[in-house]
Amino acid sequence: MKLVGGAVVAAGAVMVGGREAQAESQPARAEWESREFRPGEKVPITAVYDVIHDKIDGQSHAADHQLTLAAGGRFPNCKVCQGWVKFRLHQAGKEVTYF
Numbered sequence: 114m115k116l117v118g119g120a121v122v123a124a125g126a127v128m129v130g131g132r133e134a135q136a137e138s139q140p141a142r143a144e145w146e147s148r149e150f151r152p153g154e155k156v157p158i159t160a161v162y163d164v165i166h167d168k169i170d171g172q173s174h175a176a177d178h179q180l181t182l183a184a185g186g187r188f189p190n191c192k193v194c195q196g197w198v199k200f201r202l203h204q205a206g207k208e209v210t211y212f
Contacts, residue, residue: 149201166193167199
């Protein structure tokens with residue numbers, strides 16, 4: 114429990130619009146830190162992810178890069194290689210509390 118803006122908030126919860134919103138329970142770290150994700154899958158944790166593009170006809174159409182995604186959203190398709198793009202956890206985000 115912690116005190117946020119005069120309200121007692123449970124650990125792992127965030128304040129949204131002045132009300133407490135419980136964060137979804139996160140999967141065990143080992144479960145998501147070493148696996149690859151595909152477009153359409155649910156983002157398990159707010160983090161920076163490495164984006165690895167498929168080579169088309171042996172040539173890369175985009176350099177690998179990072180993308181910040183929020184938990185609960187979906188991993189996106191690439192406009193060129195569509196569902197052949199992969200995502201790997203690069204750096205987990207920190208809990209954010211809104212006042």
